[in-house]
Amino acid sequence: MTSTPRSRSEAKDLTRRRLIRAALTLLDEEGEAGLTTGKVARAAGIAQSSFYVHFKDMQELLRVLGEEGGDRLRRAMREARRRAREAPDDLERHRDTFRIPLEAICRHPELLRIQLRARHDPSSSLRDFAARTAAAYREHHAADLAALGYTAGDERDRRRLEMIAEGVNAATNALAMGHLEGRYPDLDECADILVALSRGALRLLRHESAGTAQRGEGPGHAGFDGPAEEPAHPGGAQQGGGDDAQQE
Amino acid sequence: MTSTPRSRSEAKDLTRRRLIRAALTLLDEEGEAGLTTGKVARAAGIAQSSFYVHFKDMQELLRVLGEEGGDRLRRAMREARRRAREAPDDLERHRDTFRIPLEAICRHPELLRIQLRARHDPSSSLRDFAARTAAAYREHHAADLAALGYTAGDERDRRRLEMIAEGVNAATNALAMGHLEGRYPDLDECADILVALSRGALRLLRHESAGTAQRGEGPGHAGFDGPAEEPAHPGGAQQGGGDDAQQE
């Protein structure tokens, strides 16, 4: 055995690690409801009271859990988007952009759920942290979309990019959950749909920018180019080529 | 005063109504954490123990809360989609399709949060109900997309429509929350983005169906038409017309 860890601080760190790992396992097995100081401590092989040697309270453990994976995931996503940007024609790279978060969510879905929940729970001390984390995903994503050339520095355009980023992020979470529930067995297919959602919205956004540049802007919200397509003839799928009647 | 309600059953029903209303208010004010039998009962003007005269337990109250608004909302959404289908050129009707759920979510956001949470909480007795509700939204939405003529009866296409429906639903929830947080002050703009997301994804889906009909299908997940557009030249917004180079 490689047991008998040497220094005291090493041993403590090891216990801390065991607590974190136990929490993650418990989270996957029983959900947030199963996560109590007692259960985590016992699963890590220490007494319930010793939990507080390592964490101020349960909230702090959850925060650490969120930070651990979050930073790494966000970096991986940005890197994937950078690579996709460099090779716009490589579909596989575009898929990676979504495959990475999809797989991360599937690894520890409960982590996402806690984050989603904490974000809106007034009584949660994780609320600020969750809001900041969500903002990071959103703003990074929006910035990466902007880097694709989809918008100028206009405040309105910037906000819309953020909305698309937020919407696509939410869709990513939803499809990952659907995969876990067995409805969408193929994660690559999920990634394909997400690419479609993202690209489709961005395309219309760009068109609209072009349109409103000519037409000016009504008060408040913006135009949208009228009948962008013809959504109501079932035979449409057969006729091959690009049916993109964009102008009226 | 119109007080002194007559029959006993009327009085009981009134109390039950007051409990439901109190729960909704508490939910908005304090979140799920603030929702206890004691608080709800007190807010409704009865004793904590009397709560159980009306509901088996808190879970049942939550289920009732979810059912009340859910059915009505789903009907309203289907009706809006039917109207949009009848007048494909009327953008305002397409917006309604999303404005209706956006406004409903904003009315009682906590209801959505509970539903999202319960859906994945193994220990929640609401889990089945939440899963069924989510499935209803998804399947209705997917069916309405199919009615637009976006797909044949193919199992794969059907699943993809469902994925788009699920993704767009999730985006709707996310943008509603963003609105509540003050980031997207204009709900109509949210609706516009959702229309864009939905239309964009559907368009690519239809193109792809057309494409794969000619090309057959690789093992497992599907193709996607290579470089569907040119995502990297900032000047692209100026050139007005339809830049839809779909085929290589």
Add this chain to the structure above:
DNA sequence: GATTTCACCGATAGTACTATCGGCGAAAGC
């Protein structure tokens, strides 16, 4: 090798909420 530090322990006080029980009084049934 004596002293200090500290990771861990068991015990326990404290908190918050659930759900049941017996009783009361007014409406309902006859």
Add this chain to the structure above:
DNA sequence: GCTTTCGCCGATAGTACTATCGGTGAAATC
């Protein structure tokens, strides 16, 4: 008008978890 029903009440047993406290022994420090 007598009896039954039942919506509501106060009291309380029960449950589950949090967080603290004093003690212990081994590592760390000198």
